Amino acid sequence: MTTSTPPKKNNWSWRSQAFRGLIYQVIAIVVIGLAGWFLVHNTLENMRIRGIQSGFDFLTQPAGFDIGESLYPFDSGEHYWAAFLVGLTNTLRVAIIGIVITTVLGTLLGIGRFSRNALVRGLCSAYVEFFRNVPVLLQLLMWYLLFTEMLPASYEAWQVGNFYLSKGGLIFPVPVWAAGHAWALAGLVAGLLLAWVYRKWAFTQFEATGQLRSMFWAPVAIVSAMAVLGWVLGGAPTEMNTPSKGDFAIENGGALTPEFLAVLLGLSIYTAAFVAEVVRAGIQSVSRGQAEAAAALGLSKGQEMRLVMLPQALRVIIPPMTNQYLNLTKNSSLAVAIGYPDVVSIANTALNQTGRAVECIAIVMLVYLTTSLSTSLLMNWYNDRAAIKER
Amino acid sequence: MTAKTFEPIAPRPAPVRTDGPVAWAKQNLFADWKTSAGTLMILGLLLWWAPQFFNWAVVNAMWRPDAEACRADGIGACWGVVAEKYRLIIFGRYPFDEQWRPLVATCLMVGLLVISCIRYCWKPWLPVVCVAVLAAFFTLMYGDTMGLTKVETDRWGGLPLTILLASLSIVMAFPIALVVALGRRSNLPAIRSFCTIYVELIRGVPLISVLFMASFMFPLFMPQGLTIDVLIRVLVGITLFAAAYMAEVIRGGLQAIPKGQIEAAATLGLSYWQTQFKIVLPQALAMVVPGIMNNFIAIFKDTSLVTIVSLYELTGALGLALNSDADWRPYKIEGYLFIAMIYFGFCFAMSRYSLWVEKQVNKSKLR
Secondary structure, three states: OOOOOOOOOOOOOOOOHHHHHHHHHHHHHHHHHHHHHHHHHHHHHHHHHHOOOOOHHHHHOEOOOOOOOOOOOOOOOOEHHHHHHHHHHHHHHHHHHHHHHHHHHHHHHHHHOOOOOHHHHHHHHHHHHHHHOOOHHHHHHHHHHHHHHHOOOHHHOEEEOOEEEEOOEEEEOEEOOOHHHHHHHHHHHHHHHHHHHHHHHHHHHHHHHOOOOOOOHHHHHHHHHHHHHHHHHOOOOOOEEOOEEOOOOEEOOEEEOHHHHHHHHHHHHHHHHHHHHHHHHHHHHOOHHHHHHHHHOOOOHHHHHHHHHHHHHHHHHHHHHHHHHHHHHHHHHHHHHHOOOOHHHHHHHHHHHHOOHHHHHHHHHHHHHHHHHHHHHHHHHHHHHHOOOOO | OOOOOOOOOOOOOOOOOOOOHHHHHHHHOOOOHHHHHHHHHHHHHHHHHHHHHHHHHHHOOEOOOOHHHHOOOOOOOEOHHHHHHHHHHHHOOOOHHHOHHHHHHHHHHHHHHHHOOOHHHOOOHHHHHHHHHHHHHHHHHHOOOOOOOOOOHHHOOHHHHHHHHHHHHHHHHHHHHHHHHHHHOOOOHHHHHHHHHHHHHHHHOOHHHHHHHHHHHHHHHOOOOOOOOHHHHHHHHHHHHHHHHHHHHHHHHHHOOOHHHHHHHHHOOOOHHHHHHHHHHHHHHHHHHHHHHHHHHHHHHHHHHHHHHOOOEHHHHHHHHHOOOOOOHHHHHHHHHHHHHHHHHHHHHHHHHHHHHHHHHHHHHHO
């Protein structure tokens, strides 16, 4: 009996898949490398010919322009990097507040599409269809127009209590900073810690004895009681910086500019339409049997939602919700169109003043990349927690 | 023996009607006191608000292009602004006397979009028609042949530009997205990482920074003496942007194909490309048609951003028409509503179509 050995595979033959793969990869690297070199070479050459300076040294030069609004004072004598920082805080401010508003609004709309009331269902789906199908830039421009043209001038502002709404924006009373507020803040932190400890204790008690304790209202009461206690200990400061009607404008008080309001409202309302769809899909993904089983076990409607439906729906909701949060953050760059000084708008001004296109655009991209990647990391961590625990 | 008298059993009440408008309203509007209260509240708000809106938009509206009349007291919406400026809004800065050309071109393009959505027309001649329509579009818009005067691309604007940017970028993005999606699932680490970096990089930055790059940095990238039209630069930017998003959609479809399909193809001796083109892609692409339609809607809306880099598509053309005209500037909100309705019409039609496609795709699974 003769044994035939299979022909030895030649590792360096064109018929070897591994070898072909290696060749393809080398070709890809060479082509992309050449393309990259071509672009960089052209850029350097063009910059040399046109006499464009490059480098990030301009960041430490005085900016020379004022910024319409910022969380903290900024004047034109400060450096470019400080201006970029102001832009970044403005972007984050709009994005974070917008995410909170859009989550609440979108969830309500999404749940509203399951309402037993046909009018609520109809209104929710009309909202979603309308706001989803009109470009967000157009919506921002419309809100801005409403805020700057349709509202009354600031000397005849609409007034509700101590709140004034006019072309000058929304003006509201703010508490004057006093040591008592620091105390209240400390009390709040202590309350949060205490509430966390209480919840842990209540949960172990529940597991040991089966006795259910308040898991929501009691912690809330602890947190608010501690905050009030801190405020009282700090001398209970009540002085407010209340706005008042002057001859030409409203004086004092804190203010939200029309630009900020337009960006915030436009982005939240637009994104809420998408969030509503995400929430609806999530709730629909939980089978009806789950709700019926929960009812059969005697859970109340609230418990059914909280303990059975939501944990399962969240698994489906979280990944697309992350995308919507990122979209909102990225869309906040459209603020440049209505003059809200976000990071893109600052970069645009800096670009026009210094001519350093590459650097300014690189900074913008870096900012958004960092925000996007860190948000997705955070949400992935949460997603892992919410994922099905399998053996 | 007593005579048995016939005693009929009392008839049962007729069943409650569970269909018809009254039953529907009882079930959906007045089921219990909470729903009833909600219904009454919403109805009250609607009754208070809807007539006001109707009066503003229709009854008291001014339809004639007469700015003086619009300024009179008690006049609601001034649709005259649309009547006066519609040519500027829809065609942008295109030469006034030549505007029949973008009109015909837009109609051709919309017609093409419509027939490529109809199943009956999915025949081999469709790509030929596509190329022909695109050629006709560019000939009409650019001119310089057949007795048409030349119109530079910087005068193009309005709706034709919106439709051109959206449809061309989505068509060009598709092959790129296909390659990138396959590349992201490749076994070759170099190719996989290039594709991953590309997708994550583009998806991590806003479109506007890509557009800024296309308009400010692109000229620096090119060799000396070579200048590329701003329309083409922006088109390239939107295409690269759309491709990254579409690649993720296609990758979702690829991941949904069970491994057994690929193993079966390998058993039959199919090569990598044969496996992809004959087995994997036909199934995966059918699955992701709704996703791609969503991409198309998103890109259609996103074309409004090119107004920030000074191309006057629909949104930009409105600003162009009204910003410099003191008479009509106060009625900008009506102009915005007008173009919002145009965008809404296109996007809503597409989303309905995507629902229909989804149904068609699922049909094969229901058997």
